[in-house]
Amino acid sequence: MGAGWSTGDSITDSAGTDTLTATVAGSITPAALSGIETLTLTLNGGAVNATNISDVATLNIADSITNGTAVVSNAPSTITKVNQTTDLGIVSIGFKAGSTNDLTIDHDGATQAATNASTTILNQGGALTIDGDATHAVDHGSTVAASATSITVSAEAAALDVGNLTATAATSLTVNDAAGAGATTVGNVAAGKLTTLTVNNKSSGATTLGNITAADTIAAIDIDASSTGQVVVGSVTGTAGSTATSLTVDIDLLGASGAANTFGALDIGADGTITDYNWNSGAINQANTVAAITAKGINAFTVKTGAGGNANALTFNTMANVGTFGDVTIDSDDPVTFTTGATAATSIGNIVLKGKDTSSEVNMGTWGASGSVGNITWSGSFSANSDLTVGAVPVSYTH
Numbered sequence: 001m002g003a004g005w006s007t008g009d010s011i012t013d014s015a016g017t018d019t020l021t022a023t024v025a026g027s028i029t030p031a032a033l034s035g036i037e038t039l040t041l042t043l044n045g046g047a048v049n050a051t052n053i054s055d056v057a058t059l060n061i062a063d064s065i066t067n068g069t070a071v072v073s074n075a076p077s078t079i080t081k082v083n084q085t086t087d088l089g090i091v092s093i094g095f096k097a098g099s100t101n102d103l104t105i106d107h108d109g110a111t112q113a114a115t116n117a118s119t120t121i122l123n124q125g126g127a128l129t130i131d132g133d134a135t136h137a138v139d140h141g142s143t144v145a146a147s148a149t150s151i152t153v154s155a156e157a158a159a160l161d162v163g164n165l166t167a168t169a170a171t172s173l174t175v176n177d178a179a180g181a182g183a184t185t186v187g188n189v190a191a192g193k194l195t196t197l198t199v200n201n202k203s204s205g206a207t208t209l210g211n212i213t214a215a216d217t218i219a220a221i222d223i224d225a226s227s228t229g230q231v232v233v234g235s236v237t238g239t240a241g242s243t244a245t246s247l248t249v250d251i252d253l254l255g256a257s258g259a260a261n262t263f264g265a266l267d268i269g270a271d272g273t274i275t276d277y278n279w280n281s282g283a284i285n286q287a288n289t290v291a292a293i294t295a296k297g298i299n300a301f302t303v304k305t306g307a308g309g310n311a312n313a314l315t316f317n318t319m320a321n322v323g324t325f326g327d328v329t330i331d332s333d334d335p336v337t338f339t340t341g342a343t344a345a346t347s348i349g350n351i352v353l354k355g356k357d358t359s360s361e362v363n364m365g366t367w368g369a370s371g372s373v374g375n376i377t378w379s380g381s382f383s384a385n386s387d388l389t390v391g392a393v394p395v396s397y398t399h
Contacts, residue, residue, distance in 0.1 A: 005020075005022035005023075005024065005028065005030065006028050006030075007028045007029045007030065007031070008030075008031050009030050009031060009032075009033075010030070010031045010032040010033075011030070011032065011033050011034075011036065012032065012033075012034050012035055017037055017038070018035060018036045018037055018038070019036070019037070019038040019039075019040060020033070020036045020038070020039050020040070021040040021041075022040075022041055022042070023041075023042040023044065023046075023064070024041055024042070024043055024044070024046030024047070024048055025044045025045055025046055026045075026046065026047070027046075027047040027048075027049070028046075028047070028048055028049070029048075029049040029051065029052065030048075030050075030052055030053060031052055032052050032053075033050075033052065033053040033054070033055075033056070034053075034054045034055050035055055036055060036056060037055060037056060037057050037058065038056070038057065038058045038059075038060065039053075039056045039058070039059050039060070040060040041059070041060065041061055041062075041070075041072075042062050042063060042064050042068075043061055043062070043063055043068050043069065043070035043071070043088070044063050044064055044065045044068040045065070045068050045069045046068070046069070046070065046071070047069070047071040047072075047073070048071070048072045048073070049073050049074055050072055050073065050074050050075045050076065051073075051074035051096070053075070053076055054076050054078065055076070055078055056075075056076060056078055056079055057078055057079060057080055057081065058079070058080075058081045058082075058083065059072065059075070059079050059081070059082045059083070059093070060082075060083045060084075060085065061082065061083070061084050061085075061088070061091070062084065062085045062086040062088075062111075063086055063087070063088055063089075064086075067087065067088065067089035067117065068088055068089060069088070069089045069090045069091075070088045070089075070090070070091045070092070071090070071091075071092045071094075072092070072093050072094065073092070073094040073122075074094060074095070074096050075093060075094060075095045075096070076095070076096065077095055077096065077099040077100065077101040078101070079095070079101065079103070080101060080102060080103060080104065081103070081104045081106055082103065082104070082105050082106070083106045083107065083108055083109070084105070084106070084107055084110070084114050084116075085107065085108075085109050085110045085111055085114070086110070086111060086112055086114065087112060087113060087114055087115040087116070088114070088115075088116050088117075089116065089117045090116070090117050090118055090120075091116050091117075091118065091119045091120065091140075092119075092120040092122065093120070093121050093122070093124075094120075094121075094122035094123055095122065095123040095124050096123065097123055098123070098125070099123050099124060099125055099126075100125040100126050101124065101125075101126050102126040102127040102128075102129075103121065103124050103126065103127075103128050103129070103148075104128075104129040104130075104131055105119075105121070105128070105129070105130045105131065106131045107131065107132060107133040107136070107138050108131075108133070110133045110135065110136040110138075111136075112136060113136045113137045113138070113139070114133070114136060114137075114138045114139070115137075115138075115139045115141070116139065116140050116141045117141045118140070118141040118142045118143075118144075118163075119140040119141060119142065119143045119144070119162075119163075120143075120144040120145075121143075121144065121145045121147075121148065122144075122146075122147065123147055124145065124147050124148055125147045125148070125149060125169070126148065126149060127148065127149060127150045127151075127152070128145050128148035128150070128151045128152070128170075129151075129152045129154060130143070130151070130152070130153050130154065130160070130162055131154050131156070132154065132155040132156045132158055132159070132160035132182065132184075133156055133158050133160075134156040134157045134158060134180075135157070135158055136158055137158050137159040137160075137161075137182070138158065138159070138160045138161065139159075139161045139163070140161065140162045140163050141163050142162075142163035142164045142165075142166075142187070143162040143163055143164070143165050143166070144165075144166040145165070145166065145167060145170070146166050146167070146168040146169060147168070147169050148167065148169060148170055149169055149170060149171060150170055150171060150172040150173075150174075151165070151167050151170045151172070151173050151174070152173075152174040152175075152176065153173075153174070153175045153176065153184065153186055154174075154176045154178070155176065155177045155178055155180075155182055155184040155203070156178055156180060156182070157178070157179070157180030157182055158180070158182040159182040159183045159184070159185075159205070160182065160183075160184050160185070161183075161184075161185040161186075162185070162186050162187070163185075163186075163187045164187035164188045164189075164190075164210070165186055165187060165188070165189045165190070165191075166190050167189060167190065167191040167194070168190065168191070168192060168193070169193055170191050170193065170194060171193050171194060171195045171196065171217070172194070172195060172196040172197075172198070173189065173191060173194060173196070173197050173198070174196075174198040174199075174200075175198070175199045175200070175207060175209065176200045176202075177200065177201045177202060177203045177205060177207040177229060178202055178203060179202050179203055179227065180203050180204070180205070182203065182205050183205040183206045183207070183208065184201075184203070184205065184206075184207045184208070185206075185207075185208045185209075186208070186209045186210065187209075187210040188210035188211045188212075188213070188234070189209065189210065189211070189212040189213065190213050191212065191213070191214055192213070192214065192215045192217075192240065193215070193217055194212075194214040194215070194217060194218055195217050195218060195219045195220065196219065196220045196221075196222070197212065197214075197218070197220070197221045197222070197236070198220075198222045198223075199222070199223045199224065199231060199233065200224050200225075200226075201224070201225040201226070201227065201229045201230075201231050201255075202225075202226050202227050202229075203227055203229045204227055204228045204229050204258065205229050206229055206230045206231075206232060206259065207225075207229060207230070207231050207232070208231075208232040208233075209232070209233045209234060210234045211234035211235045211236075211237075211264065212233075212234065212235070212236045212237070213237050214236065214237060214238040214240075215238060215239070215240040215241045216238060216239070216240060216241030216242070216243045216244065216245045216268075216269075216272070217238075217241065217243075217245075218236070218238035218245060218247055218268070219245075219246060219247060219248070220247065220248050220249075220250075221236065221247065221248070221249045221250070221251075222250045223250070223251045223252070223253075224252045224253075224254075225252070225253045225254070225255050225257060225261070226254055226255045227255040227256075228255055228256050228257060228258045229255070229257065229258065230257045230258060230259040230260065230261050230286075231253065231257075231261045231263075232261070232262050232263075233262075233263050233264060234264040235264035235265040235266070235267070235291070236264070236265075236266050236267070237265075237267045238267070238268045238269070238272065239267060239268060239269040239272070244269075244271040244272055244273065244296070245268040245269060245271075245272035245273070246272070246273050246275060247268055247272065247273070247274050247275065247295075248274070248275055248276045248277075249266070249274060249276070249277045249278065250276075250278045251263070251278065251279045251280065251281075252280045252281075253280070253281040253282065253284060253288070254280070254281070254282040255282065255284075256282070256283060256284060256285070256308075257284045257286050257288075258286075259286060260286040260287050260288055260289065261281075261284070261286065261288045261289075262288070262289045262290075263289070263290045263291065264291045265291040265292045265293070265294070265317075266291075266292075266293045266294070266295075267292075267293075267294040267295075267321075268294065268295050269294065269295070269296075270294070270295075270296055270323070271296050272295050272296055273295060273296055273297050273298075273299065274293075274295050274297070274298040274299065275299045275300070276299065276300045276302075277293075277298050277300070277301045277302070278300075278302045279302070279303045279304065279305075279314070280304045281304070281305050281306055281308075281314065282306040282308070283306040283307055283308040283312075284306065284308040284312055285308040285312050286308070286312060287312070287313045287315070288312075288313070288314045288315070289314075289315050289316075289317070290314070290315070290316045290317065291317045292317050292318045292320075292321060293316070293318075293319060293321065293322055294321035294322070295321070295322050295323070296322075296323050296324070297322065297323055297324035297325065297326075298322055298324075298325050298326065299325075299326040300326045300327055301325055301326070301327070301328045301329070302328075302329045302331075303329070303330045303331065303332075303336055304331040304333075305331070305332055305333050305334045305335075305336055306333050306334065307333040307334055307356065307359065308333075308334055312334040312335075313334060313335040313336075313337065314334075314335070314336045314337070315336075315337045315338075315339060316336075316337070316338045316339065317339050317340070318338070318339060318340035319338055319340065319341055319342040319343075319345075319367075320340050320341070320342065320343045320344050321344070322342055322344070322345060323344065323345060323346060324345055324346060324347040324348070324371075325342060325345055325347070325348040325349060325367075326349040327349040327350045327351075327352070327374070328348065328349065328350070328351045328352070328367075329351075329352045329354075330352070330353050330354065330362050330364075331354040332353070332354065332355055332356070332360045332361065332362050332382075333356045333359070333360060334359060334360070334361075335359075335360070335361035335362070335363070335383075336361070336362050336363070337361075337362075337363040338363065338364055338365045339365070340365060341364055341365030341366045341367045341389075342366075342367045342368065343365075343366050343367075343369060343391070344369050345367060345368050345369060345371070346368075346369060346370050346371035347371040347372055348367055348368050348371075348372070348373040348374065349374045350374035350375045350376070350377070351364075351367070351373065351374065351375070351376045351377070351388070352377045352379070353376075353377065353378050353379070353382075353386075353388070354379050354380050355378075355379070355380035355381050355382035355386070356380060356381065357380075357381045358381060358382070358383050359383065360380065360381060360382045360383065360386075361382060361383040361385055361386050362382060362386045362387075362388070363385065363386065363387055364387060364388035364389070365387070365388075365389065366389040366390070366391055367388065367389070367390060367391065368390050368391035369391045370391070373390055376388065376390070
């Protein structure tokens with residue numbers, strides 16, 4: 001239709017695989033559109049009120065000017081894919097109130113880097129997938145998807161950056177970095193209903209998340225890396241709400257990371273419990289770090305480091321903000337250090353420290369302030385620098 005589509009137009013077609021292509025530079029409210037399955041719009045500052053549009057399954061958006069604004073409002077819930085192929089300025093895709101459709105924001109067939117000033121998805125009350133491109137970098141500026149019930153960020157070979165993410169209704173956030181060199185970036189995340197955070201890095205690039213503000217619903221953090229890329233996660237806070245947080249943490253870094261993996265502070269409040277904290281890193285020749293952990297207790301704390309080389313080390317900043325521990329197991333092929341140990345803990349279960357050879361080193365610092373500590377067992381070989389100091393509590397020691 002070129003630039004001829006306008007307010008007042010009525011278009012009806014039979015069901016099939018029909019496409020309407022139009023350029024929009026102003027604001028229009030078509031009187032009717034039905035029987036069209038694919039809507040391809042060049043939005044050069046265009047705004048389409050889609051309240052009278054039905055049946056569309058795929059919405060393609062682009063511009064032919066610099067940073068054209070693209071606004072679609074009151075879209076039908078039949079749309080399951082929005083495909084952006086050029087850079088745009090402000091992008092806003094809104095659905096009719098109460099829509100529960102799943103949606104993929106895609107960039108298939110992109111002709112250039114898809115760089116937005118901001119990206120907003122309104123009233124989309126189903127699962128949202130943000131998919132990158134194999135060739136061109138994608139940068140959403142920032143992403144607001146307040147109604148989506150789950151969000152998956154899925155990179156391809158090129159870089160994908162969704163910016164700061166508003167995920168008000170999402171109960172799960174998954175970040176997948178596929179094989180390839182492109183970095184995958186999510187800025188600060190606001191997700192007050194989040195229960196599950198999953199990160200998968202299979203690439204040679206960095207998977208980076210900013211600070212995550214969750215609430216007492218956060219129940220599982222699962223982070224996996226299997227290639228040469230690195231994982232960087234900011235702080236995770238899960239303190240808001242009236243219910244004590246119960247959380248599991250599983251970190252498996254089994255690739256040969258090309259840069260250090262870093263994890264910010266984890267705070268689930270003085271009443272929250274980490275039921276299981278598991279760290280497993282392979283032959284990584286990097287200095288990996290974990291910032292402070294704050295919790296009422298950690299029921300099981302297990303750490304395994306592989307033999308990665310002279311630079312490989314794992315450092316926990318402080319355990320001083322954890323009140324109790326169940327069993328603690330450290331299997332150290334390469335050094336594990338606690339800058340500050342569990343100096344305020346009132347109860348600690350059995351502590352088992354395993355070494356491989358003289359490259360194994362466990363620097364525990366001081367553990368226990370009062371109460372009791374279970375049996376302490378050292379097995380295998382360690383460097384002469386390994387240490388554990390027990391506070392003023394009764395303990396049984398085995399070597």
